[in-house]
């Protein structure tokens with residue numbers, strides 16, 4: 370029997386669970402194969418349930434063989450474990466929600482192969498953000514309109530899609546406030562022969578990396594090679610930096626500087642921090658709050674601060690929505706606002722950890738445009754961590770982590786156009 374496989378554009382406003390309910394209730398003749406079947410969800414929400422079960426009830430279902438806690442695994446390792454577990458249990462039909470997020474190229478290929486095999490035996494529904502993630506076996510795009518299911522052949526959908534929307538970034542990047550100017554060394558970060566191991570397992574081996582003012586770096590490496598570990602060394606969050614040759618903003622780690630001193634110099638963004646910002650603050654106040662290092666705004670801003678935040682919103686074309694509640698913005702606009710919030714102080718270093726995960730093609734393209742603008746027009750150094758190759762990114766250098774028995778070692782690559 371040939372199964373129907375669907376893809377659905379993933380919007381955070383519609384939970385996959387509710388959409389699946391509509392599909393199962395639908396009388397559409399092509400959807401009858403989903404009725405009265407139990408869906409297995411390969412999703413972050415499912416993963417989060419296992420994490421909570423571990424934290425709250427000492428339930429080690431996923432990690433009982435590895436004897437490691439889920440939270441001590443890298444984000445890719447966690448997802449692979451979940452997929453292995455769920456796929457072993459003979460699902461009746463599968464719902465996969467952005468299944469390739471946080472996976473390296475090899476793991477993506479491995480999962481694609483397994484899904485292709487499974488598609489011969491069970492129906493699969495894929496929620497996607499990036500069109501390039503849609504699996505070749507998918508026959509229809511499903512759209513919900515007024516709770517009714519509409520199917521469009523995949524070829525019609527792909528022919529009608531326009532993938533890239535550039536942000537019209539003609540304006541200059543707003544300048545920092547005059548008092549924000551700081552004297553920092555040309556070499557912002559210096560790591561020399563850094564080693565990290567966890568429970569005697571070597572993770573990083575002799576990593577030497579210098580990040581200078583204004584550099585634009587992409588940090589790459591397979592799942593579990595130590596990218597996040599390396600980032601935590603730089604943002605002052607990893608005690609393993611003590612006693613090693615780690616110089617952050619001119620000061621050797623462990624010579625009296627506080628984590629706060631270090632973080633003052635860093636703007637940081639990763640999608641998992643989005644949940645911190647679900648308050649009722651306006652878009653404008655969210656940007657200004659970047660000057661105060663607070664989540665919302667609790668003090669009346671000065672006229673200069675207001676003007677500066679408006680310039681940032683104007684840069685990204687959102688000057689008409691200054692008073693809109695951040696919560697009600699689209700996913701893309703929320704992220705653009707959070708980058709402006711991180712950048713309003715012109716921090717010496719901006720770290721973006723898998724920043725486009727969950728964005729659709731247009732959103733990712735706009736986001737990358739803004740990152741490029743920041744790299745060209747400011748003295749802020751950027752570290753961009755990602756598995757996804759974004760053709761438009763164009764970093765100055767790539768720091769590539771390669772796995773070895775003795776821990777990962779790092780290679781500097783200068784991309785050629």
Ligand SMILES: Nc1ncnc2c1ncn2[C@@H]1O[C@H](COP(=O)(O)OP(=O)(O)OP(=O)(O)O)[C@@H](O)[C@H]1O
Pocket residue numbers: 441442443444445446471567568572590591592593594595596597598599
């Ligand atoms: N606290 C910890 N205890 C034990 N092992 C750890 C701990 N933190 C990280 N590790 C291990 O160190 C290795 C590197 O993890 P890290 O999160 O830095 O990798 P990564 O390159 O960011 O991976 P990914 O691409 O999957 O996010 C992994 O194998 C991880 O399981």
